[in-house]
Amino acid sequence: xxxxxxxxxxxxxxxxxxxxxxxxxxxxxxxLGDTARVPYGTKSAETVTQYSLRNARFLARHxxxxxxxxxxxxxxxxxxALREALSVPVVGVVEPGARVAARASRIGRIGVIGTQGTIxxxxxxxxxxRERPDATVVxxxxxxxVPLAEEGWTDPRDEVVRxxxxxxxxxxxxxxxxxxxxxxxxxxxxxxxxxxxxxxxxLVDSARAxxxxxxxxxxxxxxxxxxxxxxxxxxxxxxxxxxxxxxxxPVLTAEHVDV
Amino acid sequence: xxxxxxxxxxxxxxxxxxxxxxxxxxxxxxxLGDTARVPYGTKSAETVTQYSLRNARFLARHxxxxxxxxxxxxxxxxxxALREALSVPVVGVVEPGARVAARASRIGRIGVIGTQGTIxxxxxxxxxxRERPDATVVxxxxxxxVPLAEEGWTDPRDEVVRxxxxxxxxxxxxxxxxxxxxxxxxxxxxxxxxxxxxxxxxLVDSARAxxxxxxxxxxxxxxxxxxxxxxxxxxxxxxxxxxxxxxxxPVLTAEHVDV
Numbered sequence: 001x002x003x004x005x006x007x008x009x010x011x012x013x014x015x016x017x018x019x020x021x022x023x024x025x026x027x028x029x030x031x032l033g034d035t036a037r038v039p040y041g042t043k044s045a046e047t048v049t050q051y052s053l054r055n056a057r058f059l060a061r062h063x064x065x066x067x068x069x070x071x072x073x074x075x076x077x078x079x080x081a082l083r084e085a086l087s088v089p090v091v092g093v094v095e096p097g098a099r100v101a102a103r104a105s106r107i108g109r110i111g112v113i114g115t116q117g118t119i120x121x122x123x124x125x126x127x128x129x130r131e132r133p134d135a136t137v138v139x140x141x142x143x144x145x146v147p148l149a150e151e152g153w154t155d156p157r158d159e160v161v162r163x164x165x166x167x168x169x170x171x172x173x174x175x176x177x178x179x180x181x182x183x184x185x186x187x188x189x190x191x192x193x194x195x196x197x198x199x200x201x202x203l204v205d206s207a208r209a210x211x212x213x214x215x216x217x218x219x220x221x222x223x224x225x226x227x228x229x230x231x232x233x234x235x236x237x238x239x240x241x242x243x244x245x246x247x248x249x250p251v252l253t254a255e256h257v258d259v
Numbered sequence: 260x261x262x263x264x265x266x267x268x269x270x271x272x273x274x275x276x277x278x279x280x281x282x283x284x285x286x287x288x289x290x291l292g293d294t295a296r297v298p299y300g301t302k303s304a305e306t307v308t309q310y311s312l313r314n315a316r317f318l319a320r321h322x323x324x325x326x327x328x329x330x331x332x333x334x335x336x337x338x339x340a341l342r343e344a345l346s347v348p349v350v351g352v353v354e355p356g357a358r359v360a361a362r363a364s365r366i367g368r369i370g371v372i373g374t375q376g377t378i379x380x381x382x383x384x385x386x387x388x389r390e391r392p393d394a395t396v397v398x399x400x401x402x403x404x405v406p407l408a409e410e411g412w413t414d415p416r417d418e419v420v421r422x423x424x425x426x427x428x429x430x431x432x433x434x435x436x437x438x439x440x441x442x443x444x445x446x447x448x449x450x451x452x453x454x455x456x457x458x459x460x461x462l463v464d465s466a467r468a469x470x471x472x473x474x475x476x477x478x479x480x481x482x483x484x485x486x487x488x489x490x491x492x493x494x495x496x497x498x499x500x501x502x503x504x505x506x507x508x509p510v511l512t513a514e515h516v517d518v
Contacts, residue, residue: 014333036306043295044496047493143410144403144406144407151402151403160423162420164419192280233306234303235305238301238303
């Protein structure tokens with residue numbers, strides 16, 4: 001049985017865990033949400049790398065076979081440092097998401113949305129061009145999407161939601177893309193609102209893309225049998241209040257740790 | 260000459276420093292923005308208190324005569340711990356803001372808006388009732404106001420701004436208040452949009468309220484003569500990019516520190 005370590009800046013990485021467990025039901029997991037330092041998307045690459053290393057070292061002490069970096073910002077800026085520091089394989093969400101998008105696009109015009117840190121790093125743009133050198137990539141940071149999703153304001157009929165989504169996606173829409181990578185774990189919560197603004201555009205969820213990669217590595221068959229541990233760096237209350245909704249199954253306990 | 264230590268979770272506390280320096284131009288200042296851990300408003304009281312103590316101990320090593328807690332959330336939850344840990348006086352923004360609001364209200368119906376942490380702590384509500392036991396206080400957390408202000412979306416004619424402000428302030432408006440405390444350093448950036456939604460309501464900016472308190476303590480007269488030092492816990496670039504706008508005078512250098 002495999003044990004997978006997963007970290008994210010907060011609760012959003014549970015959507016990645018959910019997709020991984022749908023793909024590999026037999027896996028055990030150890031999840032760390034760095035809820036005391038969330039968000040990563042507005043912070044420098046140096047600080048995000050430092051936090052990512054602390055998270056990874058904590059998870060490495062739990063006998064994991066693989067580290068999944070569920071946070072897009074950490075995947076975009078910290079992967080080389082994490083691979084150097086750890087003896088187990090490390091996978092991030094950027095490369096699988098970029099690969100799926102590069103293959104899905106018919107016309108080679110691809111959009112990427114994410115946090116300021118993810119977009120500024122250029123990691124998605126570079127990964128898409130590695131897969132498909134002729135691709136045109138249009139990228140945009142959407143800083144209000146995370147607070148919108150956390151506030152639960154996601155209904156595409158809501159005028160505030162529509163207004164924010166329309167404003168951020170206007171340049172993406174004008175660029176005439178046919179594929180858009182949702183490069184942040186929170187953005188799939190706005191799926192319907194984004195889809196309504198970009199009719200005919202295929203949306204790529206990096207969580208699903210990385211889950212397919214993990215299945216290739218571990219095989220997918222078998223009954224759900226793994227143990228699932230949850231750790232957070234802030235007190236657990238607010239994490240536990242929403243974790244079940246993100247994971248799609250109950251999360252009853254999470255332990256507070258200082259990493 | 261007095262030297263004042265000021266900390267905030269990020270850049271917003273520079274609006275407090277600005278008001279303090281308008282009131283006490285002779286003061287020197289040491290500012291610490293905890294930009295690697297920002298925001299505080301979504302985190303537990305325990306974590307905010309721990310970070311506040313680290314910030315305060317760092318500033319205490321710079322020979323300050325007074326510590327100003329510019330962050331509303333830290334003022335709301337960490338003041339007793341800070342006063343116990345430090346040998347210099349510690350003032351927060353909550354009590355001055357509550358006092359000004361309690362005195363300004365004609366009808367004794369007062370609104371408070373702030374982060375989730377500030378509102379959940381009940382600190383403003385309790386401080387207003389200490390000043391004016393008969394007051395009715397209506398409080399509301401407005402999580403999208405900080406990202407709106409940071410995105411620069413503050414124009415009251417902007418439909419997204421108007422939509423968000425209207426939604427949060429609806430229960431405040433219906434409560435028939437005549438005074439509203441802006442209990443977060445970012446909210447004065449939305450002054451016009453809030454004012455447009457609550458015509459006839461007096462807005463209280465806690466930054467101005469605490470500045471008046473500091474002037475009483477140190478006296479206000481004299482030429483601008485103090486030295487001003489800036490420290491941040493994330494890399495300085497993004498702080499320096501906006502600091503001048505918040506402080507109202509150029510900020511040329513800030514030093515990265517780990518506290």
